[in-house]
Amino acid sequence: MRFDGDVLTIDLSMTMEEIREFEQFIRPRIEYVETIDVEEGSGLASSALLALLASLKRTRRELNIPFIERGRTASPVYGTLHWMCYD
Amino acid sequence: MTKQEQVKAIFIEEAGEIIEKLDVDILRFEEYSGNYDLLNEIFRGVHTLKGNANAFGFTRLGEFVHHFEDILDHYRSTKEEIEIHNLELIVNSVDVIKEVMECELDAHPELPGGYGECLERIKHLIAAKTGKTRAAVPEAAPEELRDLASEFGIGCAEAFNETITRSIELHQSIREEGLRLYRVDLTLDNDAYKRGFDPLGFIRLLNDNAKSVESFFDLENVPSLEGFACDENTLGRVVCIVLSPKTPAEIAENFEFLFDHEYAVQAIEPPVVQVPQTEEKPKEEARSSSKPGGESSTGGMSASKSTIRIDTFKLDELFDSVGELVIAQNFIAQNEKIHAIEDESITRTIETLSKITKRIQDRVMSLRMVAIRDTFDKMKRVVRDTSKKTGKELALIVQGEETEIDKTMIDSLSDPLIHIIRNAIDHGLESSAQERLAAGKKAEGTITLRAYHKSGSIVISVSDDGRGINKERVFQKAIERGIITGDENLSDSQIFGLIMQPGFSTAETISDLSGRGVGLDVVKTSIEKLRGKIEIESREGEGTTFSMVLPLTLAIIDGMLVRSAGEIYIIPTLSVVESFRPEREIVHAMKEKGEFVSLRGQHIPVIRLSDVFSLPTERIEPWEGILVCVETEAGRIAIMVDELLGRQQVVIKTLGKSLARLREISGGAILGNGDIALILNVDELRPLIEGPHAGN
Numbered sequence: 001m002r003f004d005g006d007v008l009t010i011d012l013s014m015t016m017e018e019i020r021e022f023e024q025f026i027r028p029r030i031e032y033v034e035t036i037d038v039e040e041g042s043g044l045a046s047s048a049l050l051a052l053l054a055s056l057k058r059t060r061r062e063l064n065i066p067f068i069e070r071g072r073t074a075s076p077v078y079g080t081l082h083w084m085c086y087d
Numbered sequence: 088m089t090k091q092e093q094v095k096a097i098f099i100e101e102a103g104e105i106i107e108k109l110d111v112d113i114l115r116f117e118e119y120s121g122n123y124d125l126l127n128e129i130f131r132g133v134h135t136l137k138g139n140a141n142a143f144g145f146t147r148l149g150e151f152v153h154h155f156e157d158i159l160d161h162y163r164s165t166k167e168e169i170e171i172h173n174l175e176l177i178v179n180s181v182d183v184i185k186e187v188m189e190c191e192l193d194a195h196p197e198l199p200g201g202y203g204e205c206l207e208r209i210k211h212l213i214a215a216k217t218g219k220t221r222a223a224v225p226e227a228a229p230e231e232l233r234d235l236a237s238e239f240g241i242g243c244a245e246a247f248n249e250t251i252t253r254s255i256e257l258h259q260s261i262r263e264e265g266l267r268l269y270r271v272d273l274t275l276d277n278d279a280y281k282r283g284f285d286p287l288g289f290i291r292l293l294n295d296n297a298k299s300v301e302s303f304f305d306l307e308n309v310p311s312l313e314g315f316a317c318d319e320n321t322l323g324r325v326v327c328i329v330l331s332p333k334t335p336a337e338i339a340e341n342f343e344f345l346f347d348h349e350y351a352v353q354a355i356e357p358p359v360v361q362v363p364q365t366e367e368k369p370k371e372e373a374r375s376s377s378k379p380g381g382e383s384s385t386g387g388m389s390a391s392k393s394t395i396r397i398d399t400f401k402l403d404e405l406f407d408s409v410g411e412l413v414i415a416q417n418f419i420a421q422n423e424k425i426h427a428i429e430d431e432s433i434t435r436t437i438e439t440l441s442k443i444t445k446r447i448q449d450r451v452m453s454l455r456m457v458a459i460r461d462t463f464d465k466m467k468r469v470v471r472d473t474s475k476k477t478g479k480e481l482a483l484i485v486q487g488e489e490t491e492i493d494k495t496m497i498d499s500l501s502d503p504l505i506h507i508i509r510n511a512i513d514h515g516l517e518s519s520a521q522e523r524l525a526a527g528k529k530a531e532g533t534i535t536l537r538a539y540h541k542s543g544s545i546v547i548s549v550s551d552d553g554r555g556i557n558k559e560r561v562f563q564k565a566i567e568r569g570i571i572t573g574d575e576n577l578s579d580s581q582i583f584g585l586i587m588q589p590g591f592s593t594a595e596t597i598s599d600l601s602g603r604g605v606g607l608d609v610v611k612t613s614i615e616k617l618r619g620k621i622e623i624e625s626r627e628g629e630g631t632t633f634s635m636v637l638p639l640t641l642a643i644i645d646g647m648l649v650r651s652a653g654e655i656y657i658i659p660t661l662s663v664v665e666s667f668r669p670e671r672e673i674v675h676a677m678k679e680k681g682e683f684v685s686l687r688g689q690h691i692p693v694i695r696l697s698d699v700f701s702l703p704t705e706r707i708e709p710w711e712g713i714l715v716c717v718e719t720e721a722g723r724i725a726i727m728v729d730e731l732l733g734r735q736q737v738v739i740k741t742l743g744k745s746l747a748r749l750r751e752i753s754g755g756a757i758l759g760n761g762d763i764a765l766i767l768n769v770d771e772l773r774p775l776i777e778g779p780h781a782g783n
Contacts, residue, residue: 023317051317055310058309059313077294083304084304
């Protein structure tokens with residue numbers, strides 16, 4: 001996880017423990033983050049992170065999370081994943 | 088074509104259909120901007136387009152459509168009245184979508200000119216609208232936001248289901264022997280993570296050995312941070328579409344440690360194409376009979392399969408085969424040896440065969456025919472845009488939208504039609520409402536778009552109630568441009584026809600719509616490529632009508648069979664004006680100018696087919712033969728033949744490379760007796776003199 005100016009870059013392949021830490025980190029800082037980017041080449045390892053990112057977006061609509069906004073990702077491990085955030 | 092390419096081809100076709108529909112719907116919405124059902128429909132199309140574009144890596148299209156969808160979503164969920172300038176932005180966005188789609192298809196690295204600006208305007212609008220919304224509910228509690236989301240989510244749930252249905256359809260299309268299609272619904276309890284289960288873990292298992300897995304996460308129930316805990320499963324359902332060689336039992340085995348209510352595995356059978364038993368069967372009844380198992384959880388997919396997509400190439404092959412069948416049937420029907428057999432049962436069988444062949448021919452022909460409605464719908468947009476650009480108020484009247492026309496022709500018809508319509512608005516109609524009022528007309532101009540059948544042809548006409556064509560001015564302009572010498576005795580239609588000559592334009596101002604002096608000649612060429620012709624009627628002060636006369640189909644031609652020097656030729660009936668045996672007195676020969684026939688004040692050049700094709704024959708005088716008078720792009724000519732054999736519909740066969748060089752021949756046909764006849768390209772039959780014919 002890297003914080004560069006207003007952009008927070010995270011690794012998608014977080015373990016459950018790391019996701020908890022990320023959640024604790026972002027909760028008090030959500031107003032200061034403009035964008036949450038993902039590390040290039042990293043793949044989603046837990047649905048909990050997807051849910052957390054969706055929750056962040058729901059909490060603060062103007063927060064820019066390109067990964068969530070894209071609505072899909074594809075990998076050889078899972079095939080194609082789509083999600084709908086309703087926001 | 089690989090399966091992947093096939094799926095991509097299906098996407099491209101569907102995306103094209105969505106965009107075409109979008110183009111029409113957005114215009115209807117502009118007219119009835121309070122119709123939120125229509126806006127929902129537009130939204131659904133855009134949403135599908137977004138999903139598919141992203142799925143196939145058309146990210147630039149995906150990005151644009153994504154933001155466009157946001158705008159539509161805002162208006163459909165708030166039901167806020169759309170401001171005129173924002174409505175214009177929405178309409179323009181559809182243009183950009185069309186252009187981006189083309190860039191994506193051509194893998195063009197550069198984006199269309201308006202892309203960046205339009206996208207920025209959309210983003211700006213979204214930001215402004217979101218700001219407004221937030222300002223209206225500045226302290227909106229998470230609960231209130233959820234209420235809004237759930238209210239809005241009704242439509243999204245539909246969209247979610249639609250996306251899944253589409254995925255099932257796509258997977259059905261790439262299904263191969265030995266593969267099974269499954270839909271797996273996962274609705275894990277809140278404590279799933281604590282029990283060590285994650286939907287992604289199951290998806291990984293499903294993907295093992297599968298040909299394709301596509302999963303959809305419904306994030307509707309994910310709360311805002313206030314109610315969120317990452318170690319609690321807050322995902323709604325997760326739906327996986329799996330194409331795998333595994334058996335249902337093997338698929339279900341993956342979920343053996345879950346509670347029964349947490350998963351559902353459904354094997355999806357291949358779609359069954361329903362063929363109505365009789366034509367009289369009511370549609371509703373036919374639909375219900377396609378769902379023998381009651382309501383299906385696949386969203387009634389099989390019920391919607393009342394039509395199937397067929398590659399037009401396959402249709403063409405089928406049509407060719409039917410053409411051969413017709414030829415073979417004609418051969419049997421006209422074979423003298425078979426006729427010589429005096430057996431009633433054989434005669435009856437041949438008659439039955441003839442009837443069945445005709446019926447098959449008609450049915451196969453009808454497969455290629457589509458209503459012109461979609462093309463006319465597209466023209467509504469052209470009329471609207473041109474009206475705005477020129478600032479002319481006008482009404483569009485559309486007639487005969489159900490007229491059916493060959494699909495191949497429809498594709499080539501749009502551009503000529505667009506040009507004629509723009510021309511009619513830009514130059515046909517008076518330049519201002521005042522000018523119209525001064526001429527005793529109502530301020531609003533009228534453009535009438537009409538399709539109808541006439542003498543075995545299809546006519547598509549564009550009429551305006553404008554100032555009409557100034558015949559004298561056209562004539563003078565044609566002399567100035569060197570198109571005619573001025574000595575010619577031209578009929579009204581021939582004078583009007585001059586405006587379609589290359590480089591001709593009487594427009595005093597050149598606009599980006601028309602008046603460049605190029606265009607109408609291209610329109611003419613395009614229509615002639617379809618074996619059609621353009622007729623112009625105009626009355627000064629009353630208006631002008633451009634009529635495109637087209638054959639019913641490109642595969643069959645209605646022809647007049649003639650014999651010359653022992654060979655049979657076919658003259659397209661569409662070109663034939665009349666045929667006659669001339670009196671000796673009306674035939675003239677001029678030194679170095681060839682033979683002419685005087686007909687109702689016109690001197691029409693006589694063309695001997697035996698000369699054109701250098702056929703050895705005894706030379707007879709024109710009054711001993713038959714003259715077939717035809718209309719060509721250079722005026723009328725009289726084709727001299729020995730005998731008229733009759734009129735017949737023939738299946739057009741392309742010629743080999745060596746014969747294709749003969750400009751005077753446009754194709755060949757096999758006659759009932761097995762003989763081959765060449766189809767004449769009358770526009771290329773040149774008399775000894777060049778330039779417009781029918782001169783004094």
